[in-house]
Amino acid sequence: MARVSVGIVPAPVITASALTKTYKGFSAVDGISFEVAPGESFGLLGPNGAGKSTTMRMVGAVSTRTSGELAILGLDPDQYGPEIRSQLGVVPQSDNLDMELRVRDNLIVYGRYFGLPRAQVAKRADELLEFAQLADRAKSKVDDLSGGMKRRLTIARALINDPRILLLDEPTTGLDPQARHILWDRLFRLKEQGTTLVLTTHYMDEAEQLCDRLVVVDKGRIMAEGSPAALIREYSSREVLEVRFGSERNEALGEQLAGIGDRVEVLPDRVLIYSSNGEAVLERITQLGHEPITSLVRRSSLEDVFLRLTGRTLVE
Amino acid sequence: MTFAPTRPIGPARNRFLGAVYARNSSAVMSRGLLATRSSNVAIVVSGFFEPVFYLLSMGIGLGALVGTVVTTTGQEVSYAAFIAPALLAVSAMNGAIYDSTWNVFFKMNYAKLYEGMLTTSLGPLDVALGEIALALLRGVLYALGFLIVMQSLGLNLSWTAILALPAVVLIAFGFASLGMAVTSYLTTFQQMDWINFVMLPMFLFSATFYPLSVYPEPIQWIVQALPLWHGVELIRGLTTGALSMALLGHVLYYLVMIAIGLVFTTSRLKKLFLD
Structure with a gap:
């Protein structure tokens, strides 16, 4: 994280401490x-059901906390919900665009919900349609847009009130790779312009691309915190060798290979061996007389960090 | 595109109702008007014709056999002039109920519209008032059309019939408010059918087609507890020119109904989307 440490440290825009939400006895x-x-x-970053969306709803001032402290832009959401929401842009997990309105009207009407003047909202809607690469679809019905376009429209809509914080809940889940890359590009531009982004994801590549810093969440708790690179350094090795021996033999061979590399993880479909040099490990395995069906050497990712921290994979 | 630097925010406005009301229900209502442009015109118009058909078939057709009827206030009027004000109340009710029940149910459970609205600075009372105002508008438009039909058939017997217009607004407001409140508690289509199950008998038995006096006394009490009866009596008093203090009682009934509907809708939306 490249924040200058001299001078006045800017006050945080979100502060959560011991934040808790309990539903009927379940935390x-x-x-x-x-x-x-x-x-x-x-x-x-965390798997489904880790509590990411619930956290986002509390930060978005649409869900009250059970206990703990929370301040958004210095205000308590329990008391200043509408004031806080007027400064946020929200991209929910599933699109809730207004299907009865056309593309441009979706932006204008949403802006009016914030009590912004019509002329200002109309001007901004046109800028945002450009930004979202939807200017030629201004008069389209929302139903006729592709999944990626709907998602971009939702992001444009979230920016209509010029928010100080943009909250994105699983922004690219369900999109094809190409649509995903277009979306990442747009979000990266926002980040470059200095917009504060808070996003949840269960895709490690997304977290690596977009996050300066992240927390790994599992079962409602924070397992680790840091920049993507620092987390990988701390909880994983530089490289990973993935070998497959067939689902029948993976477990048996995993045991035999214990001790090779820094650490061995056996998954149902493959064996992961962590080390600083994956090729060298693969050579050693073949020297021992084991013949993997397939093998792959790759860089460590946040997926490996998660596996290390929880013993489970992120996307199941 | 540029993004403005940090702006000061603070609790600038009055905190009373601050968490549930942003004084911006007009944004919700104009959204509704814009969306109505894409809705099915045939369905919208059919709601107006239903009471007109009742008036023509029963008032004119059946009315020829019935002759005259004596109202609660002792006036003797033609059968058509007796049922027309009741059907006017029904037309206000139908318009208001259509928008505030099925349309609200769909927006709440399928379109996720209110969820989106409540992530903005709108509060639940803004959403409730905006949606109710929209439903009310439909009720008033139906009723206005019906009032014109009545006038052209010579069924408005007094100048006070003009007061039926504000009365119709009140009735539509009452039904829209209560309709949205009830709908906000329902989660399945089966439960939505209960609304029809209540509406039809209320329409038939609220002294709409014959005077209340035909019922034995206990049944009269039940009918008098229902909202439509108060609407029918209020409008009938105005179109026949039989003004009395009882009319104020009917107005009060609707004011209470509006208040109850607003309170329940607001608290339910708050619980559903801002919990």
């Missing part, structure tokens, strides 16, 4: 603490 969010600085791009 969806179980005492998590974090801070987000202005202009920072902050991620919550």
Whole structure:
């Protein structure tokens, strides 16, 4: 994280401490603490059901906390919900665009919900349609847009009130790779312009691309915190060798290979061997007389960090 | 495109109702008007014709056999002039109920519209008032059309019939408010059918087609507890020119109904989307 440490440290835009949300005795969010600085791009990485969306709803001032402290832009959401929401842009997990309105009207009507003047909203809607690469679809019905276009429209809509924080809940889930890359490009531009981004994801490549800093969340708790690179350094090795011996033999061979490399993880479909040099490990395995069906050497990712921290994979 | 630097924010406005009301229900209502342009015109128009058909078939057709009827206030009027004000109340009710029940149900459960609205600075009371105003508008338009039909058939017997217009607004407001409140608690289509199950008998038995006096007393009490009866009596008093203090009682009934509907809708939306 490249924040200058001299001079006045800007006050955080989000401060959560021991934040907890309980539903009928079940803790969806179980005492998590974090801070987000202005202009920072902050991620919550975790599997489905980890409590990411619930955290986002509390930060978005649409869900009240059970206990703990939370301040958004210095205000308590329990008391200043509407004021806080007027400064946020929200991209929910599933698009809730207004299907009865056309593309441009979706932006204008949404802007009017914030009580912004019509002329200002109309001007901004046109800028945002350009930004979202939807200017030629201004008069289209929302139903006729592709999944990626709908997602971009949702992001444009979230920017209509010129928010100080943009909250994105699983921004690219369900999109094809190409649509995903277009979206990442747009989000990266926002980040460059200094918009504070808070996003949840269960895709490690997304977290690596977009987040300055992230927390790994599992079962409502924070397992680790840091920049993507620092987390990989701390919890994984530089390289990973993935070998497959067939589902029948993976477990048996995993045991035999224990001790090779820094660490061995056996998954149902493959064996992961962590080391600083994957090729060397693969050579050693073949020397021992084992013949993997397939083998692959790759760089460590946040997926490996998650596996290390929880013993489970992110996307199941 | 540029993004403005940090702006000061603060609790600038009055905190009373601050968490549920942003004084911006007009944004919700104009959204509704814009969306109506894409809705099915045939369905919208059919709601107006239903009471007109009742008036023509029963008022004119059946009315020829019935002759005259004596109202609650002792006036003797033609059968058509007796049922027309009741059907006017029904037309206000139908318009208001259509928008505030099925349309609200769809927006709430399928379109996720209110969820989106409540992530902005709108509060649940803005959403409730905006949606109710829209439903009310439909009820008033139906009723206005019906009032014109009545006038052209000579069924407005007094100048006070002009007061039926504000009365119709009140009735539509009452039904829209209560309709949205009830709908906000329902989650399945089966439950939505209960609304029809209540509406039809209320339409038939609220002294719409014959005077209340035909019922034995206990049944009269039940009918008098229902909202449509108060609407029918209020409008009938105005179109026949039989003004009395009882009319104020009917107005009060609707004011209470509006208040109850607003309170329940607001608290339910708050619980559903801002919990």
